[in-house]
Amino acid sequence: MLHQYQLNGYNIILDVNSGAVHVVDELAYRLAQMLEPPLSDSCPDQITEQLMPDFDKASIQETYQELFALYQQGQLFSVDDYEKFSNILSESPVKAMCLHIAHDCNLRCKYCFADTGEYMGHRELMSFETGRAAIDYLLHYSKGRRNLEVDFFGGEPLMNFEVVKQIVAYARSKEKEYGKVFRFTITTNGLLLDDNKIDFINQEMSNVVLSLDGRKEINDRVRVRVDGKGSYDSIVPKYKRLVEKRTGPYDQYYVRGTFTKYNLDFAEDVLHLNDLGFDQISVEPVVADPKESYALTEQDLPQIFAEYERLAKILIERQGTPKDFNFFHFMIDLEQGPCAIKRLRGCGCGNEYVAITPSGDIYPCHQFVGHENWKMGNVYDLSLNSEMKQQFASATVYGKEDCKNCWAKFYCSGGCNANSMLYAGDIRKSHHLSCELEKKRVECAIMIKAAQF
Amino acid sequence: MTHVKTINQANLKESAVKGGCGECQASCQSACKTSCTVANQKCERKAK
Numbered sequence: 495m496l497h498q499y500q501l502n503g504y505n506i507i508l509d510v511n512s513g514a515v516h517v518v519d520e521l522a523y524r525l526a527q528m529l530e531p532p533l534s535d536s537c538p539d540q541i542t543e544q545l546m547p548d549f550d551k552a553s554i555q556e557t558y559q560e561l562f563a564l565y566q567q568g569q570l571f572s573v574d575d576y577e578k579f580s581n582i583l584s585e586s587p588v589k590a591m592c593l594h595i596a597h598d599c600n601l602r603c604k605y606c607f608a609d610t611g612e613y614m615g616h617r618e619l620m621s622f623e624t625g626r627a628a629i630d631y632l633l634h635y636s637k638g639r640r641n642l643e644v645d646f647f648g649g650e651p652l653m654n655f656e657v658v659k660q661i662v663a664y665a666r667s668k669e670k671e672y673g674k675v676f677r678f679t680i681t682t683n684g685l686l687l688d689d690n691k692i693d694f695i696n697q698e699m700s701n702v703v704l705s706l707d708g709r710k711e712i713n714d715r716v717r718v719r720v721d722g723k724g725s726y727d728s729i730v731p732k733y734k735r736l737v738e739k740r741t742g743p744y745d746q747y748y749v750r751g752t753f754t755k756y757n758l759d760f761a762e763d764v765l766h767l768n769d770l771g772f773d774q775i776s777v778e779p780v781v782a783d784p785k786e787s788y789a790l791t792e793q794d795l796p797q798i799f800a801e802y803e804r805l806a807k808i809l810i811e812r813q814g815t816p817k818d819f820n821f822f823h824f825m826i827d828l829e830q831g832p833c834a835i836k837r838l839r840g841c842g843c844g845n846e847y848v849a850i851t852p853s854g855d856i857y858p859c860h861q862f863v864g865h866e867n868w869k870m871g872n873v874y875d876l877s878l879n880s881e882m883k884q885q886f887a888s889a890t891v892y893g894k895e896d897c898k899n900c901w902a903k904f905y906c907s908g909g910c911n912a913n914s915m916l917y918a919g920d921i922r923k924s925h926h927l928s929c930e931l932e933k934k935r936v937e938c939a940i941m942i943k944a945a946q947f
Numbered sequence: 948m949t950h951v952k953t954i955n956q957a958n959l960k961e962s963a964v965k966g967g968c969g970e971c972q973a974s975c976q977s978a979c980k981t982s983c984t985v986a987n988q989k990c991e992r993k994a995k
Binding site for chain 2: 509511512513514515516517518519521522553556557560561563564568569572575576579586587589590592639640641643677822823825826827828829830831832833834835836837840841842843846847859860904905906907936939943944947
């Protein structure tokens with residue numbers, strides 16, 4: 495399968511099954527569009543004639559031979575033979591956890607998928623006992639996996655920071671005994687950050703996600719405090735301080751925003767964050783009920799596509815300058831990225847990744863929390879619904895009807911199961927809007943690589 | 948080649964045979980939490 499597209503002056507041919515990316519001239523681009531495998535060793539006369547008005551015969555034949563050489567090397571029209579791997583994939587050990595350290599929040603963001611922190615339940619903080627039981631659960635179910643991940647999430651995890659510190663200390667105390675390495679991450683809205691918390695986060699958290707939507711008026715329209723006031727002025731200096739002090743042992747962070755129908759010109763927000771001095775930026779589409787006024791809809795797609803393209807071009811322009819920045823959704827590793835096995839089933843939710851509520855209940859991921867029928871077990875009794883786990887383990891790109899023949903399947907790996915459940919009604923179906931956005935982002939990411947080559 | 952530049956090594960098939968150790972980061976733990984991109988994750992083996 496090939497995926498061909500033209501963007502920012504580049505003619506790009508992606509050979510989906512080998513992962514090869516070819517940047518070609520116009521003749522090769524048009525010729526590839528006319529070819530159907532299996533290829534013979536000379537260009538079919540009919541195709542040559544069709545191209546003759548625009549190109550000379552020698553060039554057509556020369557180009558054909560270049561494409562034919564790639565075909566013989568398995569880098570063009572390569573065969574899809576991954577399904578056999580998909581069929582033998584079994585359940586994985588549980589190695590990653592999203593700990594809902596606080597089902598409470600000090601912001602009232604209007605688009606919050608977590609029901610402003612309550613997750614359709616009630617406001618509740620996780621106790622250390624539950625956190626400890628969660629770590630024990632992870633140690634038990636991670637089996638032979640060495641690298642374990644724990645994300646402190648909410649609500650707002652800084653509202654229960656003493657318990658965060660206790661859990662980190664407890665997990666660290668078990669690393670040597672169990673032969674594990676814990677990698678902690680935290681996602682915060684920043685309001686409660688102070689120097690002590692910043693120092694602890696920078697010392698212990700391998701990644702920190704700092705929520706901020708961009709321009710002050712954009713952020714403060716939706717990310718409001720309990721009293722209705724905006725949050726921008728309070729958090730920006732704190733984020734700057736955290737990043738300034740993040741000199742080791744970890745350097746990874748993201749300033750992460752959400753864009754909605756209110757700011758379809760979201761590239762301006764990315765650039766604003768960059769202009770504030772941040773260079774690791776993620777601004778992502780809102781996940782929302784289509785009935786909400788801020789929800790993105792299919793009608794918004796042309797504008798969003800144009801905005802992603804504009805952002806990609808600006809990112810290229812800023813490379814190598816003091817305003818060089820990294821945009822999370824344009825990151826792609828064409829050489830050293832994840833193996834094909836990893837790409838078959840993506841995020842791993844419900845299989846190798848689970849979310850834990852303050853009371854110790856287990857859900858496939860943070861976005862499933864509150865949907866009672868997706869509860870998988872509890873950390874206190876070490877229960878885990880193996881039937882449900884198997885359902886997620888088998889949700890590969892070959893088990894999803896829309897993914898199997900999609901060119902982007904090895905980049906998104908089947909997309910977000912929670913989005914599929916919430917908006918398509920089934921984890922094996924796809925959420926069309928999310929797919930369209932993802933495909934555009936992948937196209938932009940590959941184009942950026944072409945520009946760098 | 949004069950008409951085609953291949954910008955990567957296209958090793959996806961090879962990685963299928965050698966891959967699957969499961970030690971790499973769960974993609975949702977990185978930054979997104981609401982949308983899935985896997986191709987930007989790092990291979991734990993190659994990172995060593």
